[in-house]
Each structure stands twice: as structure tokens, then as C-alpha cells.
Amino acid sequence: MESIAGLSRRAVATAEGMAPVLDFHFRSRYGGRRGDPAICDLTFGNPHEFPLPALVEAIRERAVPQDKDWFAYKTSEPEPQAFVAEALARELELPFAPADIALTAGAFGAIAVAFRLLLDAGDEAIFSLPPWFCYAPMLLAADAVPRQVALTPGRFDLDLAAIEAAIGPRTRLVIVNTPHNPTGRIYGREELLALGQMLDRASARLGRRIYLLSDEPYRRLRFDGRGFTSPAAVYPWTLISYSYGKVLLAPGQRLGYLAVSPLMPGPERRAIQGAVAASQIALGWCFPNAVMQRGPGPGGTEHRHDHPHGQARPAAARPERRRLRGAAARGHVLPVRPLPVRRACLHRRARRPGRVRAARPDDAGPGLFPGEPHGLAGDDRARVARVRRDRGRAPESRGPVTRSAGAIAPQ
Amino acid sequence: MESIAGLSRRAVATAEGMAPVLDFHFRSRYGGRRGDPAICDLTFGNPHEFPLPALVEAIRERAVPQDKDWFAYKTSEPEPQAFVAEALARELELPFAPADIALTAGAFGAIAVAFRLLLDAGDEAIFSLPPWFCYAPMLLAADAVPRQVALTPGRFDLDLAAIEAAIGPRTRLVIVNTPHNPTGRIYGREELLALGQMLDRASARLGRRIYLLSDEPYRRLRFDGRGFTSPAAVYPWTLISYSYGKVLLAPGQRLGYLAVSPLMPGPERRAIQGAVAASQIALGWCFPNAVMQRGPGPGGTEHRHDHPHGQARPAAARPERRRLRGAAARGHVLPVRPLPVRRACLHRRARRPGRVRAARPDDAGPGLFPGEPHGLAGDDRARVARVRRDRGRAPESRGPVTRSAGAIAPQ
Numbered sequence: 001m002e003s004i005a006g007l008s009r010r011a012v013a014t015a016e017g018m019a020p021v022l023d024f025h026f027r028s029r030y031g032g033r034r035g036d037p038a039i040c041d042l043t044f045g046n047p048h049e050f051p052l053p054a055l056v057e058a059i060r061e062r063a064v065p066q067d068k069d070w071f072a073y074k075t076s077e078p079e080p081q082a083f084v085a086e087a088l089a090r091e092l093e094l095p096f097a098p099a100d101i102a103l104t105a106g107a108f109g110a111i112a113v114a115f116r117l118l119l120d121a122g123d124e125a126i127f128s129l130p131p132w133f134c135y136a137p138m139l140l141a142a143d144a145v146p147r148q149v150a151l152t153p154g155r156f157d158l159d160l161a162a163i164e165a166a167i168g169p170r171t172r173l174v175i176v177n178t179p180h181n182p183t184g185r186i187y188g189r190e191e192l193l194a195l196g197q198m199l200d201r202a203s204a205r206l207g208r209r210i211y212l213l214s215d216e217p218y219r220r221l222r223f224d225g226r227g228f229t230s231p232a233a234v235y236p237w238t239l240i241s242y243s244y245g246k247v248l249l250a251p252g253q254r255l256g257y258l259a260v261s262p263l264m265p266g267p268e269r270r271a272i273q274g275a276v277a278a279s280q281i282a283l284g285w286c287f288p289n290a291v292m293q294r295g296p297g298p299g300g301t302e303h304r305h306d307h308p309h310g311q312a313r314p315a316a317a318r319p320e321r322r323r324l325r326g327a328a329a330r331g332h333v334l335p336v337r338p339l340p341v342r343r344a345c346l347h348r349r350a351r352r353p354g355r356v357r358a359a360r361p362d363d364a365g366p367g368l369f370p371g372e373p374h375g376l377a378g379d380d381r382a383r384v385a386r387v388r389r390d391r392g393r394a395p396e397s398r399g400p401v402t403r404s405a406g407a408i409a410p411q
Numbered sequence: 412m413e414s415i416a417g418l419s420r421r422a423v424a425t426a427e428g429m430a431p432v433l434d435f436h437f438r439s440r441y442g443g444r445r446g447d448p449a450i451c452d453l454t455f456g457n458p459h460e461f462p463l464p465a466l467v468e469a470i471r472e473r474a475v476p477q478d479k480d481w482f483a484y485k486t487s488e489p490e491p492q493a494f495v496a497e498a499l500a501r502e503l504e505l506p507f508a509p510a511d512i513a514l515t516a517g518a519f520g521a522i523a524v525a526f527r528l529l530l531d532a533g534d535e536a537i538f539s540l541p542p543w544f545c546y547a548p549m550l551l552a553a554d555a556v557p558r559q560v561a562l563t564p565g566r567f568d569l570d571l572a573a574i575e576a577a578i579g580p581r582t583r584l585v586i587v588n589t590p591h592n593p594t595g596r597i598y599g600r601e602e603l604l605a606l607g608q609m610l611d612r613a614s615a616r617l618g619r620r621i622y623l624l625s626d627e628p629y630r631r632l633r634f635d636g637r638g639f640t641s642p643a644a645v646y647p648w649t650l651i652s653y654s655y656g657k658v659l660l661a662p663g664q665r666l667g668y669l670a671v672s673p674l675m676p677g678p679e680r681r682a683i684q685g686a687v688a689a690s691q692i693a694l695g696w697c698f699p700n701a702v703m704q705r706g707p708g709p710g711g712t713e714h715r716h717d718h719p720h721g722q723a724r725p726a727a728a729r730p731e732r733r734r735l736r737g738a739a740a741r742g743h744v745l746p747v748r749p750l751p752v753r754r755a756c757l758h759r760r761a762r763r764p765g766r767v768r769a770a771r772p773d774d775a776g777p778g779l780f781p782g783e784p785h786g787l788a789g790d791d792r793a794r795v796a797r798v799r800r801d802r803g804r805a806p807e808s809r810g811p812v813t814r815s816a817g818a819i820a821p822q
Contacts, residue, residue: 015689050481121421134692252483282552284515285517
């Protein structure tokens with residue numbers, strides 16, 4: 001930024017916190033080549049394939065008004081609330097009620113709302129290092145204090161002792177991101193249970209409740225039959241943030257939710273249910289669009305925006321894998337270890353000693369995310385990308401995906 | 412709210428500030444009858460007619476992906492930025508550049524971002540009494556301090572002496588809402604010029620710049636050839652918040668912008684341009700949806716979301732006016748004076764003395780907005796509604812509006 005003239009301190013802190021990502025996205029060599037179809041772009045969580053035809057059809061169908069209020073203001077509409085509550089209850093085996101579900105403009109909206117609901121200025125939130133790169137600037141924008149705690153080296157497990165040591169009198173929130181971005185780690189039930197017990201003890205010690213935000217946008221992107229435990233199932237004071245952007249290959253359509261764990265004690269649960277709409281309105285009416293909230297017809301109950309996931313059709317992944325292998329061969333990237341959700345941790349291989357240290361966001365090679373926004377500037381670890389085995393038999397195609405969602409289920 | 416267990420103080424303040432509106436909307440007698448087509452609903456800024464076919468067509472067309480990134484994350488995309496800059500330059504006769512335009516999820520998003528860009532916790536913002544009912548809770552959610560200054564009695568002019576008297580060392584922002592909701596007042600150039608000069612003097616006195624937020628969602632809903640001056644033309648430190656929701660009859664589709672006055676001195680202008688995207692991301696990725704930002708085709712430059720306005724087609728307004736007259740005759744409402752943009756200020760007529768004082772939101776009669784959320788509980792003034800002369804000749808219809816946008820131009 002050229003100047004901070006006129007800006008609030010929090011806007012400056014937010015801009016500075018977001019600068020590594022935005023500089024990379026808009027002003028780096030990558031930024032200049034972004035969108036070039038020759039590039040295997042493994043940076044941000046954008047789709048690598050065409051959206052599913054069912055999504056396109058649903059949007060087109062819902063855009064046809066059935067009454068004059070078709071495009072009127074929408075808050076959390078009863079139909080998608082009920083749909084999400086039921087689907088989530090089935091998936092997580094927890095008794096969600098419709099009122100537990102706040103429809104939001106993507107997971108970003110859910111996280112921003114959660115920060116305002118639970119944190120006052122000066123309150124602290126703990127999350128993992130390496131982190132998703134937006135927690136810190138989003139906390140700074142909310143006048144809250146980010147506290148990063150390193151995951152265990154190598155395995156990327158939660159370091160409970162380190163988290164406990166980081167808890168202080170202003171700690172109000174611990175963020176768990178599972179499957180974890182950028183490492184791909186899925187935390188197990190025992191690990192989460194131990195975290196919950198520790199937070200319970202710490203809350204009792206502090207005399208105020210420490211909440212947990214479980215950020216789960218990748219929850220349904222799991223392979224090899226891996227299970228999933230939401231922290232909402234083991235620690236009652238949990239909110240879940242979720243985005244349909246990943247499974248629908250449509251992060252630009254802003255559909256997600258903030259869900260309250262139904263295990264939360266009544267007073268806290270009802271307080272959050274009762275306050276969330278006001279916070280959403282005050283944050284800029286961060287509900288999904290009318291078209292994105294609608295069922296496929298008036299009175300319809302089917303909510304089509306719910307697929308296991310639409311990404312990574314094996315055939316379509318082939319050219320990417322080829323480019324990725326090519327990049328690795330040229331010394332740009334090096335898969336270091338397979339991870340549970342088949343994300344491969346990549347970093348740049350130095351051709352000469354000392355080269356890595358000199359790495360900058362804009363020469364990290366096309367399509368790879370630099371380490372800086374993950375707080376990993378020192379070892380220049382790059383952002384990770386999922387790599388799947390190619391078992392598909394379908395012909396390669398650059399056109400829209402024609403398989404149904406069911407056919408893209410984990411294999 | 413049953414309990415404030417676990418909630419932040421600001422979430423509680425936001426919920427309490429929003430409670431009169433939300434209670435009325437969701438829990439009043441009105442809330443129970445909302446959506447009943449027999450009701451002439453003059454409460455919130457929702458459409459009274461079907462959306463324009465051009466909007467429906469545009470959404471349907473844009474939902475068809477032309478590449479795999481069709482629904483990828485969108486920030487402020489260059490095409491609509493350039494379009495809005497050019498259209499706004501023509502309309503307001505000010506040299507807007509594309510970088511002055513931040514595309515937002517409606518005016519709510521623009522206002523929320525402006526509050527974070529310009530205000531730190533504890534900073535004060537001044538706005539009019541009666542106000543649009545969300546300024547105060549939105550400021551509370553931003554940890555800022557709302558200061559209401561009464562408009563002049565009867566004429567609803569800005570009371571410059573009162574505004575000047577309300578300015579203190581923490582004053583950082585004055586909000587001008589023109590045309591003013593709820594009174595319909597359009598402030599004249601001389602009045603705004605005098606305000607700007609006063610703010611200039613006050614800024615010099617304080618040693619820090621007081622900014623102006625010009626909230627203009629009704630800017631294009633003017634009749635009888637009335638002109639319009641944006642504060643951005645007379646006070647360089649002005650941001651404009653705008654929503655396409657009113658002109659498109661589609662507030663649920665969340666399309667708007669925050670614009671920086673091109674008269675703003677370079678350092679401040681560039682600082683805001685440079686910081687706005689980070690604040691939008693941190694507030695929950697409050698950019699418009701991918702579909703709403705797209706031109707009608709790849710490489711297309713026409714941005715169809717720009718009409719003078721689509722509301723109040725004379726023929727379609729007829730049944731409403733009839734119901735309104737009926738309500739007035741039954742003593743529910745009384746138009747008290749015509750206002751510049753043809754909004755009529757309504758209040759409830761007491762059948763017996765003392766009746767007005769006993770008024771509550773949920774017995775204000777269907778379709779009328781109670782005074783409380785406008786800070787007018789004492790005199791029980793109701794929310795206003797625009798009433799137009801019925802000169803139309805088209806047959807009445809409950810189907811989609813078939814006139815082109817051009818045919819709905821002010822008459």
C-alpha cells in the first residue's frame with residue numbers, strides 16, 4: 001500500500017496480513033499468467049474442471065421467477081436450513097435442527113460471522129501453523145489476536161501441550177481445520193477428544209468457555225474410505241463452517257453455512273441461534289443469493305447443491321498430473337510425502353544450496369503457492385495439491401463433465 | 412434473545428440493535444402473514460413486481476460455463492469495474508477510474524466494508540434521525556459508536572449546526588443517505604456544499620480527516636425530473652455505497668459497489684483502492700457472485716445490470732394504491748405530505764386519543780413498518796412508501812413485466 005492516509009488501523013493490519021496472498025495473486029509473475037490454460041494451477045482452491053451440469057441446470061431453473069418475491073431479500077431460508085440440518089445430521093450422526101444452520105455466503109462468511117459472534121476486540125484465537133492463510137487477517141479485521149501453534153513436525157498432528165500452553169486469559173476460540181489446509185491432515189477422533197477434554201479443563205480454569213470453530217470445507221473430499229470425525233461430535237461448544245464451493249467446483253457462487261453443534265447446552269445454543277442473523281446482516285447481509293438458496297421449484301424439497309464432490313474426475317486429472325510430473329522433473333516441485341487425503345506436500349528443490357532462501361512468491365513457478373502466506377517463508381514450502389491415482393477409463397475431454405455426481409464418488 | 416451465554420459483547424449489541432427490525436420481520440403478526448399476496452407489503456425494500464425478463468435472461472445465460480473457471484472465486488472483476496466506472500462517470504459527471512470501484516454483495520456489503528476501512532473501535536459516525544434502521548447495529552457490530560442527529564422538523568433537511576455540534580475528537584465519518592430513507596428527501600447541491608465546507612473546517616480543527624459515506628441505493632429512483640447531486644461531487648473525501656437491488660427488483664441477488672470519489676487526493680484515494688479488497692475478503696468474501704459479475708458472454712462488454720429502475724410500473728402499482736387507500740380509509744394509515752421522490756410519509760391515525768402511544772410493531776397493520784426501528788417509537792411514525800400517479804395504460808397483470816427497461820423510465 002502506498003499510504004495509510006485515512007485508513008483505520010484494522011484496515012491497515014488486514015491489508016498487511018493479506019498482502020502476501022494478494023501480491024502473489026494480482027501482482028506476481030503468476031498473477032500475470034493466471035488463467036493461461038497451459039498452466040497447471042495448483043494455487044488457490046479453484047476448480048480444475050467444468051462445473052457439474054446439475055449445478056448449471058439448477059441455477060438456470062431457479063432464475064425463472066415464480067412470484068414477485070423470487071429475488072427479494074433472503075436470510076437463512078427455511079427450506080435449505082431444513083435440508084442442511086437433515087443432511088448434516090445423517091453425515092455426522094448428530095441431531096442438527098434447522099435453527100442450528102445459518103446459511104452463509106461461503107465458508108468465508110461463516111468464519112467472519114463466527115469471529116464476531118464469539119470474539120470481542122482483544123480476544124485471542126488459536127490455530128495451527130502452517131495455517132489457512134486467511135485466518136490471521138480475518139482475525140485482525142475483527143480486532144482479535146491471532147495465536148499460531150505449530151503442528152507436530154512431520155506428522156502435522158495437533159500439539160495439545162503447545163495449544164494448552166498458548167491458552168491465556170483472553171483465549172476465546174480454537175480453530176481446527178480438518179481436513180487441514182495446507183497439509184491435508186485429517187484429525188482422528190481420539191486426538192479431537194483429547195483436545196476437547198483439554199479445552200474443557202482450560203475453560204474451567206479460566207472461568208469462561210473456550211469455543212471451537214471447526215472449519216471443514218474439505219470434509220467431503222476424502223479418499224480411500226477414510227473416515228471423518230467432526231469436532232462438533234466430541235466438544236459441544238463447537239461451530240462448523242462449511243463451503244459448498246469445493247464440492248460444486250463453484251467457489252464463486254458463495255454457498256456455505258455456519259452450524260451449531262446440537263450437543264451444545266441449551267442456553268449457549270439458543271443464544272447463538274438467536275444472534276447469528278443480526279450479525280450476518282450487520283456484516284453485510286452475508287447470506288447466499290436468492291438463486292443459490294432456492295429449491296428447484298416452488299414447494300420443492302430437493303436441494304440439489306449436495307454432492308459428495310465434483311472435483312478430480314480421474315480422466316480430467318491426467319493432464320494436470322503430467323504437468324506436475326514435468327514440473328517436478330524440472331526441479332520446480334518435489335512431492336515429499338503422501339498424505340491422508342492424497343494431497344502431496346510440495347516444495348521447491350534448490351538447484352544450488354542457498355537458492356531456496358532466495359525464493360520469492362513471484363518466481364515459485366507457475367501454479368504453485370509460495371510458502372510465505374502459510375507462515376513458511378523460511379523453508380519455502382509451497383502450497384500443497386491433491387494428487388490422485390489415475391484409474392479412470394473415460395476419454396479425456398475439455399468440455400463439461402458429463403458424469404453424474406454419483407459416478408464421482410470416492411474410489 | 413434468551414441468553415447472552417458465550418456471545419461477544421458486540422454480537423449482543425448488534426442483536427439488540429437489530430431486534431426491533433427482526434422481531435417485526437420474523438415474530439410479529441406481520442411476520443406470520445408475510446408473503447400473503449393479499450397484503451400490500453410496504454415494509455422492507457422488496458419488489459412489488461416481477462423482476463425484469465432481461466435480468467432473468469442474463470442470469471440464465473451467465474450460468475452456462477464457458478471455461479473451467481466460470482464459477483471460480485471472483486473479487487472485483489475488471490469488466491464490471493470498468494463498466495460501473497464509466498456509467499457512474501457519465502451519471503455523476505465525475506472521472507471515476509475502474510480502480511475506484513469495489514464490487515460488493517449489495518450496498519450492505521459496501522457499507523460494512525466502508526465502516527472497517529475508515530473506523531477503528533471507539534470511533535464515531537454521525538447520521539440522521541430518522542435513520543435507515545441498520546446503520547446503528549452495523550456500527551455496533553464494527554465496535555464503532557453511532558451518533559444520531561435529527562433532521563430539521565417538517566422539511567427533513569440536514570441540520571448542519573447540529574451535525575457540527577455532534578462532531579467530537581473521535582468523529583471519523585458522516586453518513587449521508589440521499590434520497591433519504593425513510594423520508595424520501597433528496598439533498599440539494601448547496602446544502603451538500605455547505606456540509607462539505609463544514610466538514611473541511613471540522614477536519615482541520617481536529618487535525619484528522621472526517622470522511623463522508625454517501626449511501627445512494629435510491630439514487631436512480633427519482634421522478635418529476637428531479638436532479639441529483641452526489642456528495643462525492645462536492646466533498647472529495649467521499650465514498651459512495653450503491654445497490655442494484657432496487658432498480659433490478661432483485662435485492663436477494665446482492666449486487667452493489669463501494670466507489671471512491673475521484674476528487675479524493677491521490678494518497679488517500681490510492682490507500683483506499685489498495686486496502687479495500689483485503690477488507691472485503693476478511694469480512695467474508697463480500698464480492699458479488701460469479702454469475703452476477705459476468706458480462707453476458709466471454710469477452711462481452713455489455714453489462715446488463717444497469718437500468719434506470721424497474722419498479723413501480725404504473726399499471727402494476729394500481730392494486731397497491733387501492734389497498735393503500737383502503738387502509739388509509741380504515742384509519743390504519745394517513746399520507747401526511749408528498750415528498751420529493753414521491754414517497755409519502757405515513758403514520759397511524761389514532762382512533763382514540765392515547766391509542767398511538769400504545770402502538771406496537773406487531774399491530775401496526777399489515778404491510779406498514781413500525782416507527783421503532785427508525786428511532787421514532789414515540790410518535791409511532793410508520794415507514795414510508797412511494798406512491799405514484801397512475802398514468803399507465805397497460806393492462807393489469809400478475810405475470811412477469813414485459814416492458815423493456817427503457818419504457819419504465821421516469822415520467
